[in-house]
Amino acid sequence: EVQLLESGGDLVQPGGSLRLSCAASGFIFSSYAMSWVRQAPGKGLEWVSLISGSGGSTSYADFVKGRFTISRDNSKNTLYLQMNSLRAEDTAIYYCAKSSAAYYSELDYWGQGTLVTVSS
Amino acid sequence: QSVLTQPPSASGTPGQRVIITCSGSSSNIGSNYVYWYQQLPGTAPKLLIYRNDQRPSGVPDRFSGSKSGTSASLAISGLRSEDEADYYCATWHDSLSGVIFGGGTKLTVL
Numbered sequence: 001e002v003q004l005l006e007s008g009g010d011l012v013q014p015g016g017s018l019r020l021s022c023a024a025s026g027f028i029f030s031s032y033a034m035s036w037v038r039q040a041p042g043k044g045l046e047w048v049s050l051i052s053g054s055g056g057s058t059s060y061a062d063f064v065k066g067r068f069t070i071s072r073d074n075s076k077n078t079l080y081l082q083m084n085s086l087r088a089e090d091t092a093i094y095y096c097a098k099s100s101a102a103y104y105s106e107l108d109y110w111g112q113g114t115l116v117t118v119s120s
Numbered sequence: 121q122s123v124l125t126q127p128p129s130a131s132g133t134p135g136q137r138v139i140i141t142c143s144g145s146s147s148n149i150g151s152n153y154v155y156w157y158q159q160l161p162g163t164a165p166k167l168l169i170y171r172n173d174q175r176p177s178g179v180p181d182r183f184s185g186s187k188s189g190t191s192a193s194l195a196i197s198g199l200r201s202e203d204e205a206d207y208y209c210a211t212w213h214d215s216l217s218g219v220i221f222g223g224g225t226k227l228t229v230l
Contacts, residue, residue, distance in 0.1 A: 035219065037165075044122070045157070045165060045208050047219035059218050095164055104212055104219065106155045106170035113164055 002026040002109045004096050009114030016086050016118070022079040022096030022111055030054065030074040033099035035107060036081050038092035038116075048094070049081065053102040086118045123148060124209055124222035131228040137197040140225045142209030144190050148220060152212040154192040156185055159206045159224075168207070169194060196227070204229045 008020040022034070036048040049070040050059045058070050069082040079096050093115050097107035125143040132138040142154065156169035167176055169185035172192065184195045192211075196203055209222040 037221075044206075044224040045159075045210075045221045047210075047221060050219065061218055062216070097165075100170070106153075106167055107157070107165075107210075108167050108170070108176065110164040110166070 002098065004098065004109060004111035006094065006096050006111045006114035009094065009116045011117045011119065012086055013120050014087060014118055017082070017084045018086065018116060020081040020083065020094055020096075020114060020116070022081075024077045024079065024096075024098070027098070029072075029077040031102060033101065033103050033105070034070075034072060034079045035097045035099065035104075036070060036079075037095045037097055037107070037110075038090075039095070039113075040089070040092040043092075046092070050099075050104055051079070057103065059104075083116070086116075088118050090116060091118045092116060122223040123213060123216075123220045124211065126207075126209060126222035126225045128223065129226045129228065131230055132196075132199045133230045134199055134201065136199045137195060138199055138227065140194045140196075140207050140209075140227070142192045142194070142222050144192075144211065144220075146190055147215050148190075148211045148213040149187065149192055150190040151214055154185065154187050155210045156183075156192075156194045157208045157210065159208065161205070165208065199229055201229045203227060 035050045093113040095113045098109040100108045157165040158168045159165040172187040173185045
């Protein structure tokens, strides 16, 4: 059974940093791309970043470029999102999601999300 | 404002057929697959349709997807109360080199 468990969400001040983790199980982690998708309170889904199965290719939404870094440790079956220079508008539930292929494709499994709150 | 345009709301009575549209451009829907996700209240999104019109196992055949040119549609037939949810279309955007979601459509079953 595929399981994705996010962690690391917290209350952080504007300008601060946070690292999210997503522990994966139930599939061959290195064979699939992974994404982070966020959802601000009461708002729609917003794609944040994508990393290929090997980790060699990444892509970011314009609003996080230069501030967020996606990475993965295939030996630990874990996906990460390093978030720096956080802003109030980054407040959201952050979901990790698995693609059905080594690069971008449909997001066939989602975690339950972790809440990031950016506020002073 | 999203690059993919969805109606913010839709509604129907039990048993009816409802269609949710998703409008894009040649840089996104026009040249890539469209996906649909269902988000029930208080839960994580779930894949509903992939590659324009394919249903993952476990998704009832009441749900169907289609694509024509730069637009896509999700049809829900035999509407049921448990279909009340937010529905999002998504696709790859070539010039942005990233994924884009529609703004979402809140479906109400009257």
